[in-house]
Every structure is written in C-alpha cells, then in structure tokens.
Amino acid sequence: MSTIKRKQEQPTTKTKKTKKQQVEKLPPKLERLQCVFSGLNTFCAFCDARLLTVLTWSRIQSAVPNVTMDDLAAINVILPDFIAFTLDESDNNATTEWIIQFGKLISKRVARQKQSEALQNKGDAWEYPTKKLDMKPDQIKKTVDTRNHRFQQGLNKFILACRKKGLDPETHLVNELKQYLPQPPENAHQQQVDPGQQPEDENLSQERSMHEMIHQMQVQKFYLGQLVNGACHRTFPEKMARFGELDPPIAKEISQALERKGITQLYTHQTEAIRELRNKNQHVIVATSTASGKSLIYQIPVLEKLLEDKSSRAMYIFPTKALAQDQMRALQEFIQSCPKLSNIKIATFDGDTPSDQRMHIRSTANVIFTNPDMLHHSILPNAKQWQWFLLSLKFVVVDELHIYNGLFGTNVAFIMRRLRRLCHHFGNDLIQFISCSATIRHPDQHMKLVFGVDNVKLIDEDGAPSGKKEFVVWNPPLLKPSDPHSDRRGAVAEGADILEYLLSHNIRTIAFCKVRKTCEMLMKHLRESLEKQNKLDMLKKVMSYRGGYMPHERRKIERQMFSGELLGVIATNALELGVDIGSLDAVLMVGMPWSASAMWQQSGRAGRRNADSLSMVITDQNPMDQYYAHHPTELFEKPLDEIHFEIEENVLVLENHLQCAAEELPIDTEKDQVYFGPRIKEICEQYFVSIGNQQYRPHPRFRPYPAQFVNIRNITEEIYTVIDVTSNRNIVLEEIEASRAAFEIYEGAIFIHQGKPYLVEELNVEKRYAKVHLTRVNWTTRQRDYTNVNVLTTSMAKPIGSPKNRRNTVGYGKVQIETVVFGYYKLDKSSRIIDSLEVYMDPVVRESTGIWADVNSTALAKLEDLGIDKMASIHAAAHVLISLLPSFTSSTTVDVRTECKSPHATRSRPPRIALYETQPNGIVRQAYQFFRDLVIMSVDQIQHCECEDGCPSCVHLASCSEHNILCSKPGALIILRSLLEMDIQEIGKNDDVISDKNDSSSKAVT
Ligand SMILES: [Zn+2]
C-alpha cells in the first residue's frame, strides 16, 4: 500500500506547480479536487497499463486517500463523461460494486467481463501490479500529464463560466455534482428527475399530495396537453374509518391474538359480516375495497367455531394454488399466536400434495386450503373417503368470487351444487358459505348463482378508511401537434416516461398492462431510459411480473414488492388477484382496461390509509380508448359489469357435471332438481343409464371417472418451455401456452423477459421448447398473422328474413380456426418498421363450433355504390353481434370471437359474418337459436348510437385483436339490415357521416 502512495505523490506535486503558474489562486475545494484527480489519474493509468484488472470503487478507495463518490461526480462536472460508472447486473452479485472507468468509456460488455474476472479474484489480497507493464513508463507518464492538463483547463473554464454568471464556483460545483452521482441504493430518491427541480426529501415526497403531483406533471417538459380537459381529472374524497361492536364480543383468545397483530377494533363491515355469520342459516358475501381486511371476516367465525367444537371442519377455496398457500400461511400465523388453538390442524390440499399425505389430511385437518379443480377431480369423486370431513364441514370460504364467471364460473357453480348435494346426503345441511369479491354489480346475485343458495347477505358498506384518490385519464400527445389526424404517441412509451417520473419521486407504483407483450415492452423502455442515464439503482427497484414466469420468480417479486425492496412493478392483470404486495401510491393503467370492474379493481390497488393515491389511465391510439379519452365522464360513470352467466340453461356443461354427480351418487331426477333444475329429467332419460326408481348412473363412456372428461378451466393447452441458453446456462425462463407460441417464439423473434431482449434461436415444435439467448439489439419484432374461420360442416341452417328466402340464412356447425404467422416486422424504438421478414411455420389449427351468415348481393352492391370497404363492414357487423350476445346467451364478449380484419391483410375472404366459440360451451348454439332477434337488436343499437364513426357502444369491441381500426359503422348497418331484408337504399343519402367514413375506410385498405 505504501508503494502506491509514494508513486502517486510524485506527479501530484509536479502538476501542482505548473497549475499555480497559470491560475493565481484556486478555491480550496477545487484545489483539493485537483489533488484527488491527480492521484486517481496516476493510479488508474498504472492499472490501465496492466490491462488486466477492472477498477472497482473499493479498490480506488483503498489506493487513493480520502476520495469520495462526490469527487468522482465533481470530476464529471468539470470534464463531462470523463468517468464512467457501470454496475454489475448479474443475479449472483451479493455485493454490488461500481466499476469505474477513468478517462475513456468502455463498453458494458467489456466492463461486465472485467467485472466477472475481478469478482473471481475477490478472495486474493490485492497488490500493486508486480507484473511487467504492458506500456512503457514514459508512455504512462505522458498519458498522466495529458489528463492532468485537460483537467486543469476544465477547471479554468468552469471558474470562468461561474464568474460570468456571478456564481460561486465552489457552491455551484457542489450543486451540480448531484446529478452526476451514480445512484447508490441508500440515496436513490435524491436523484433529480430533471435539472432545475429541487431534489426530493423522502418524507417530503411521501407527504406530497397527488393533486400537487398532477399539477407538477403539467409543467414538465413531457407535458403536451395530455389532459384533454378538466373532466379528465377527478378527485374522490377520503373516507374515515368506521368501527363496529359485536355482542357478544369475539372470543377472548381470538381478540388477544388480534391485539398481538395490532388490531384492537374491527371495521363496521367486518362486525356486520361476523354478526350475520353467527346466524347459522346465513350466507355472506363481502364486496369492499382491496385493503379492507376481508380475510378476518372468515377467519374469525371459523376460529370461533373451532374453539367451540374442535371436530368442526372448514374449507377455503382459492382460484390459484399461490393464493391458497398465501392465505394458509396467514392463518397459520394467527393460530400460532392463539395458544388455545394450538392443536388445530390446517393444510393445503392441491395438486402438489403427495398422495401419502392426502389420507392424513382427510382425517385430521380442521381447515383445508384448496381450489375448485381439486374439489372437482379429487374430493368429490372420492366422497366416501371424505365422508367424515364433509359431515363436519361448517364453513366453505370462496374468496375472489368475481373470478368465477363465464364458462369457468358455470363449472364452479356445478361443483358447488355437487358439494352441497353430497353434504346433504351425509346429513349435513348446515354449511355456511362465505365469499369475498371485488366490486362488481350485484355481488349477492352472483353469489346466489355460484352456490345455488338464497339466503345471501351482501355486505358492501366499507368501514375501512381510505385516502383521497386522484383519478386521471391521460391521452398521449399527437406526434404532429399541428395535424389532428396524425398518430398519437404510444401508450407504452408514454407510460414508461410517467412511470419513471413517479419512481424518481419515490412513489410506489404499479403499472398494469393488458397483455404480456405490453408489459415487457414497457419494462424495456424503462430499462433503456434508466440505463442511458446511469440510474441503475432505480432500475433494480422495478420488475415486470406476469403470467408465464416461473412460480418461484413470481413469489420472489411478490416478496420484494411487499417488503419495499421494489419501488415499482409492471404487471399484467395476473396481479388483479388478491396477492398482497403491500400498499402502493399510484396505479398506472397502460391502455384502457377491458371492463369498468377491472379498472376499479386495478385502481383499488393504490391507496394507503392516510395518504392520497393516484390512478391514471393512459389511453392508447385505438378508437375505444380515444372515445373515453374524450368522454372521460362516461368512463367514471360507466356502470360496473354485471357478471352474468346461466347455470341450468347451459345444457352441455350441465350434462357433464351430471355425469360426474351420478358417479358420486346416483342421480334422482325428482330430488336432485333442487340442485340441477327441472331439465335433468329429460337429460338423464336421454344420456344416462337408468337403475330404476327415477335413479340414474352415468353413461358407460364416462366411467369410472367422469371428472377426467370435464375440463373446468379454459386452459387445457400444451405448454412450450423457453430456455435461456446464453453462455450455456440452460435455465428455464418461462412457460408459454401452445396457442401463444406461434406469436411469441417463432425463430428470429425478439422475446422479451424482464424488459431484456432475447433472440429466439430455435423453436422445436415437436419437443415444445424454444432456445433463446440474451442479446443487445435496438429493435423488437412484431408478428404478422391472420386468423381464418372456415366452415367445415353445416349441422343446421335456417332463413333469417322471410321463411322462403333460402339465400339469406344463418348456418350452424363445425368450423376450423386457422391462425397463421407468416412473417414479422423488425421495429425500431418508435415502432417504425425497419425490416420485414418471412417465417415459414405451420398454421395453428383448431376446431370449434360456429355460426355464419353470408352477406347478400344487394348489400354488397350498396357497399360498392357508396365506396365502403366490405371487410370493414363485415368486421363491424360481427362486433355488434358479439357485443350483444350476452343479452341472449350465457356468454361474456370474449367467449365468442370473429375473424378480426386488419387493414394490412391482403388475402381475399368470402363476404361472410362468422362467429365461433373459443370453447365448446353451447353459446353459439344459443346464438343460432336467437339469431334473428340478435340482428334486430344490433340494427337498433347502431341506429340509435349517436357517435359518428363507431364507438364502444356500437361497432367497437374492446377485445378486438385488430384494435377496431378497420370498422365501418354504416357498412355494418347496411349488412345487418339487408340480413333482415329491410330497406337499405336510403342509407348514405344526404348523410355526411357515410361519405366521411368512406374516405377513411378506403384509406385503411391497402
Ligand atoms: Zn357508436
């Protein structure tokens, strides 16, 4: 060590002399800086000469006395970019070190390589190079002198500039250097966002009102009128806590355990729910805000019951394994702090439970945590073994009830009926159902549907406090402000900027994206921006989180978010579920969420008890988003979605579950109508085996295990594995469903994971894996694909209009859905196409059931006449039909799809409206039945819609895969009216709307 000092002192004193001749007097701080520079200069030059080693911050500190990070930053003020900082990003860096490159920039790759070499040598005592130098000593001296001279000049220039502006050089240097500091973890929040703004104090920023924040954003450089008008910003007032009392109070043991958790009082909704549950005939649903302590509502009654009767049983049902495990841990903790309950046994019972433990759990566990799938596949089919459990079952808790909708909801509803039927058979009619739900319309109706019970009490008066909520609809600016028809900036790029702004103000934020790809693109934008500014520490505090990630990775991110290690998370709505990630300050929704309920659920993620929160929807370019950007009031006042599905009317699903139920216990067509409705008689007569006395066994083809033929979730697909082969590490990055594989991991694609680009090297369709490697490219890829719906067989057809017109019919039958990825674009940062490449992949082909109607020649001629694109008209007509389907069938608008038309597609398609169902669930069959009524309603809807070019109330569909770009409202009207054989000749006469539309639709077709 002493050698180093001696060697560096020499040149230091020498340069000091030359400098003193040029400047009379250097202010003390600058003089000190010059000494530091000089010392660093010599040391670094020798290290560079050795060419071997990387300079880490700790090495520099050990070699140059009293050097600080501020000094390095100050040097960069004098000589911009003279010192480069790189941080190791590899996952295994327990100790993070800055790599310092002095005097010349090195590429990150070299830095990383050097870094890993350096880390491998870590254990060795570091000595001054004894190895022969690669540079001659006078060469080194020359480098050292040149750099000292440059620094000297830099100092002089700095002082001169300060004097001109009347600034004190020392103070100015101290002020300036802050922005040049690399960000160490402990003072990341001190980083300035943009110069000219005061750095934030942590406490200050937490107390900063979001209202003020929104005003602040409007004076930033990036503000270009994104808030279209005053209606885009709404303030929802804060709410105070309201506490309730219970008489009799909750058991002492439990209240003591609660006190240990810091809970001394219960909110009104909690006490009200518990009061209702003490009445043994009452079922309860709680629909309150995200952080309102909903789990206590079921924990307290369940534990009270267990204190009273140790033999009682409870079952908790969660839609996912992760949630079940989360809640089990929470209950375990609770029980442990309650000595009287120490002998209570709780267990998870899911697909991962080893078979040798299952018997033990069945006979001993008081509370099991499971999911609907286990109930369907394992518990109910083995009911005899579960007899004791089912007989003693007192509470069934089903959390996240809003998840159970559509086909999954219908399936779960039948599973609950099967459960109730078996319990009744074993002599247990006293089960109470407890549910929690996000805010949806009529949660109590929903609960009645799912469980098939009547006495449901809805608790939705939220007693939990909440801070003020600022809600903003933010419309990204036009790319050419002077041209109102120019494109807008993408929601992802805009979202990345806003997210960065919020994070840099230390605001805990979650950004929700609608699809996985957007999620990764947002992460990528943010990553690139932060890397460019060297804000690597902030980068470490943001992660993306979405479906497809390996479970352990997701758990890790959840933990880090909860503990506050992460400041931001970019997620798909996989996080809409109740995973607790702690309290957040802000929610960004990148692109309008699918539904009003989803919007409020996501928005509900933000908000601490006493602090205000921000929710922001960043609208996309598509018509639906733009509609709400300009009509924000409608968005705020849009009614919540009604979760609507039918149970007994869904004959296909009903029959499936009857087969399962009949195996569990023969169906009695009289008695079992209470569970399955009056139709079971005809269904059993037709498809089941009679055993006399109105009793039926399953059809032989389902036996001995009918549940295996009944899929209760939509996902039954094969999985592709994405393997990271960078530097031969061969680790599984994530898993992808086969239907997405075609779009995401074609060879040549840039696959993004945690915002980092990976190039797909190889896609093995047979073995279902893709090999990818980390790459540094400044482009991304977008697949070019289309979906064709082809009619395979016609099972039925009937006229739509007059019974005699055989040319105007609706058909029903089997269809083939063919998705083809035929190539991809390379896109630059601003999503401009820089290259177009082809891929040769087999189309992904599936079969389903569909309905279709050919567009007749009268309509085609009229469209031609008016110059309206026929594909745009068919597309729009199909959208209206789909959006109105839920009025006739038990569907949601994503259960049924159409061939969405893209302006880029050049293939010719028959002029036909075709709808198909994503799962064979009987919806299109119902649609076939009511087709004429559906068309009448659609015509009415379009005619009464006051919009000009189409809107979400008429021809735009939120789930459109082509963003509703090629859609013609008048065209749809022409087609649908002609299906009804109504007059279409008047359409388009004296109608400006149509001639306008004519322009834009013909422009869109290329
Ligand atoms: Zn409209």
Ligand SMILES: [Zn+2]
């Ligand atoms: Zn569409």
